[in-house]
Amino acid sequence: MGVQLGTSEGRGPRPTINITPLVDVVLVLLIIFMVVVPNVQEGVPVDMVRVKHGATPAEEDPGALNVALDGERALYLDDKPITHDALLASLKVSSSRPGAFVRLRADARLPFREVRALLGELKELGVEDVRFVVGVDRTTSGG
Secondary structure, eight states: OEEEOOOTTOOOOEEEOOOHHHHHHHHHHHHHHHHHGGGOOOSSOOOBOEESSOOOOOSSOTTEEEEEEOTTOOEEETTEEEOHHHHHHHHHHHTTSTTOEEEEEEBTTSOHHHHHHHHHHHHHHTOOOEEEOOEEOOSSOOO
């Protein structure tokens, strides 16, 4: 906080605020968030398939049913472990809601036949909208 002395109007000292430390703190926080946020993965750790170009899904989508299939073929519904039969029963009930869709994250190390079998079962249940969540590879140069 600085003080100006000797004003021409003779009212005495007038305080001023030095915002340089505030700007320094905000810039440091901005840099920290820029480094940390891209490396944060939500939910169950799944080594997702990498693509060069991809869209970022809406984080808070009320119609989303989040299903994950990890490298050990374990299933998760909204980041909670679930058995295969319980998952299918839950999706059968939940998929009838308007605007409901399945957001599927599958481990890249799995054979695709595992994912394809799950997709076939979802189709038999009447789930029409399945969206794959993939990791965007930012190390490759697009061109």
